[in-house]
Amino acid sequence: MTDLKTFADAVAAILLLASGALSLIAALGLLRLPDFFQRMHAPALVTTLGTWCAALASIVHFWVTDFGLRGTVVVILLGLTAPVTTVLLARATLFRRRSSEVSGTSETGL
């Protein structure tokens, strides 16, 4: 039992470190990439793989004591909602760029 727990802890530790590294990479991409449509790709790392890693880590950790798949609910919800927000933001950006080209004003309002 202690062996199993140590093994589960090691797996959870590796998953957590991977999730943290992915989060850092995404933040750097969000900060450094030159165009908005390129910047949109960076946070997708965290919303998909980073969240999967963190949720799997918590599932693996709690799996020994009490079995539950509540962590997956977060990931499934995020997997359903992230594409919606991405598409809405991309469409809004396209719309704003087109209308700023037509009227000749800058899109960097607000």
Next chain:
Amino acid sequence: MTPLLSYSLAAALLCYAVAIALALPRLLRGPAAQDRILALDFISVNGMLIVLVLGIRHASTMYFEAALLMTLFGFVSVTAMAKFLFRGEVIE
């Protein structure tokens, strides 16, 4: 809890905090409004991850509900803001 797991928990929390700090210039400076919304979305997801990891650290499954709520509120707020950019109003 093994020392390996507690150290990697601290490392993951530090990574999320640094990621939020790196996203802050994007939120504050833009340059456009959609960049700010993207940064806000990123920060809300990172906050949700912090709550999820704190759940492991404090050995409580109650944090899952908090993470679920943070996901839902992040989705609703980002959708509302994107719709506002698109139409100039949230509900027609």
